[in-house]
Amino acid sequence: MKDSYYYASSLCLFILEATIAILVDDVTTVFDLVAAIAVTCLGFLFPALFYLYAEKKYGGSNMHKSQKKCAYFHLVLAFVAFTLCMFSNIYGFIN
DSSP: OOHHHHHHHHHHHHHHHHHHHHHOSOHHHHHHHHHHHHHHIIIIIHHHHHHHHHHHHHOOOGGGHHHHHHHHHHHHHHHHHHHHHHHHHHHHHHO
16 A cells, blocks of 8 residues: 555544544444444344355355355345444434
């Protein structure tokens, strides 16, 4: 990575963090957003994507069709959980 990319992205990230710190009154809203993203990714999205990638890379047999269906089901659950968590957070911001 070029040094200019690193310093530019670090500066942009710092400016974004400072702006959010100035605009947000309560830190729990930030924690709620981060928790919604982290729980959804760690619980549903990453395991499903890792399994599908590993099966594609190392090959799968017909014995693993049920596990592949389960991985796709986890992707659907990830989308539903993320949508519900974000709706809950946005609803909390409004009220």
